[in-house]
Amino acid sequence: MRGRHIETFSMYKRASSKDHINGVDRDGILGQSQSGVWKDVAYPSWKRPLPHILVACLSSFLFGYHLGVVNDTLESISLDLGFSGSTMAEGLVVSTCLGGAFIGCVFSGWISDGLGRRRAFQLCALPMIIGASMSATTSGLEGMLLGRFFVGTGMGLGPPVAALYVSEVSPAFVRGTYGSFTQIATCLGLMASLFIGAPAKNVHGWWRVCFWVSAIPAALLALLMEFSAESPTWLYKRGRIAQTEAELERLFGAPHVKSGMTELSKSDRGGDDVDVVKFSELLYGRHFRVVLIGSVLFALQQLSGINAVFYFSSTVFKSAGVPSDIGNICVGVVNISGSIVAMILMDRLGRKLLLLGSFFGMAVAMGFQVIAASDILSGSANLYLSVGGMLLFVLNFSLGAGPVPGLLLSEIFPSRIRAKAMAVCMAVHWVINFFVGLLFLQLLELMGPQILYSIFAMFCLTAVVFVKKNVVETKGKSLQEIEMALIPAD
Incomplete structure (x- = not known):
């Protein structure tokens, strides 16, 4: 009231x-x-900030590309570099990147608050270029792992900064739609890696080309960010009032500068307030609840098993008798189709409803996978159920569990702690992601698909209960209303 x-x-x-x-x-x-x-x-024009948002989404494209670049190429890489047959080495090629992402993510809040959003984007592009070059030219496993680690640091820095930037330069009435752009860009990156990696099994050394290609969008990100707008929120927190007004005019038009400054003044006191935010403030006290909600939400997103599908879908399709290139293309098409639908529904149905439906649908899809692995049905029926369950799982993920958490967190965190709180929550994301990538194949061999997929399904159902009890709807609410609902007054 x-x-x-x-x-x-x-x-x-x-x-x-x-x-x-x-x-x-x-x-x-x-x-x-x-x-x-x-x-x-x-409303202010939705067209003005769009070019700046598209440039920022290059970081999400790179994020998706490097998640999927080892999917079709892992077999060729292992043969060329001499570790074929070692599931531990293959898991390290996948998860070392995620370990680097954890490091980049931990420092993302301090980098984006200290240097600004634009410079943070440029900084995330640099290790991606260096790491991709190292991976493309290496002659051994050690060089590949080092290159993947460098790439990972850029991957860890990019997504939280992108979520911040898009929410801070978007008009409120399309904040949900533009927030979905990062997920769509991630899907496009995944699809690009699958298309480019398709010839890897037949063309010797093609996997090196796949790594070289990723340096192009990274270079574009670093270059185009030089001409993009800085976040007015960041400028205001640094006390740069004249620059804040200039960027507001650039993003929303001169008639909206005054109302934009009024909005910023409600959330911030200006000056160097950002510098007094301590890490300990995020772990207890008045901000603890929102940080806990964000961290658990990202943990459940990863424990659902989604990245096991993205990293190892080729292996799963091969075991089901489906050509991996065809299967992976289907995964990419379903993923981006669901993300586009989510973009349309985000500001209509709301964030919470999409999350509830998404996690429940993922649990049902994992149930199909469990049935397919039990051999209750005939061989052909198991095949259709297994492949159909995987595609249904990806579709449901892209409708909510994929795009919503990053957007939701950028809305529920007060601007004073937003960057550092995002870093903490994304760090949880990368820790879980790391262990899923490292241990999935070994757990699949040890437990079997029935038990492992059942565990994933239970995490999805747990997420449904958690979202129902703890996540507030942010559709149609101002950032001040959201903050008052979640953060108790001093």
Whole structure:
């Protein structure tokens, strides 16, 4: 009830009914309240920040590309570098990258707060270029692991900064839609790695080309960020008022600078307030609950088993008798299709509903995998159920569990702690991701698919219960209303 009486601007200006009837601002559209009553709102243009957001999404594209680049190429890499048949070595090629990502992620909050969002993006591109070059030219396992570690540090830095940047430069009425762009970019990166990696089994040394290709978008990210807008939120927190106003005008237009400054003044006091945020503040006290929610949400996302599918789908398809290139292309198409649907629904159905439906659907899909592994049905039926269950799992993930957590966290964290809190939660993400990549093949051999997939399904159901009890809906709410719902007053 208290939130209804709070006047919010959220980067747009209000117009009177008469003015709106006589003529709508060219950049404006009509908005509808949750009660169904039309209200007159002149929004800033959604087109102005779009180029800057697309540049930022290059980091998410690289994230997806490097997640999938070893999928089709791992067999060729192991043969050429002399560790074929060693599941531990193969797991290290996958998970060393994730270990580097953990390191990059831990420092992402301090880097993005200290240097700014633009410089953080450029810094994440540098180790990706160096690491890809090392992996492409190595003649042994050690060089591959070192290159993957360097790439990982950039991967760990990029996603949390991208989530921050997109939420901070997006108009509120399309924040959910633009927040989905990072997931779509990740899907495109995964698909690109699958398409480019397809000839690896037939063309000797093609896997080296796959690593060289990744240096191109990394170089573009570093170059184009030089011409992109800095986050007004970051500039305001650093006390750079004139630059903040200039970037607000660049992103939203001159008529929206005043309302944008008013919005920023509600969340921040300006100056160097950001420098006094200590790591200990995130682990106890008034911010503990939101950090815990974010950390558990990312942990459950990874414990669902999704990255086991992305890393080792070729192995699973091969065991089911399906050509891995065809199967992986299907995974990529389903993943990006679901992400596009999520983009459309994000600001309509809301974040919480998408999360609940997504995790429940993933549990059902894992149930199909368990049945397929039990040999209850005939051989052909098991084949269809196994492949269909995997594709259904990926589809449900892309509808909610994939795109929502990063966006949701950038909304529920107060701007004062946002970057560092994102770093903590993403660090949890990478720790779980690391062990899934390292141990999946060994656990599959030790436990068998029935037990392992059942465990994944139980984590998905646990996520449903957790989201139902702890996650608040942020659709249609100002950042101030979200903060008041989650953060108790001093």
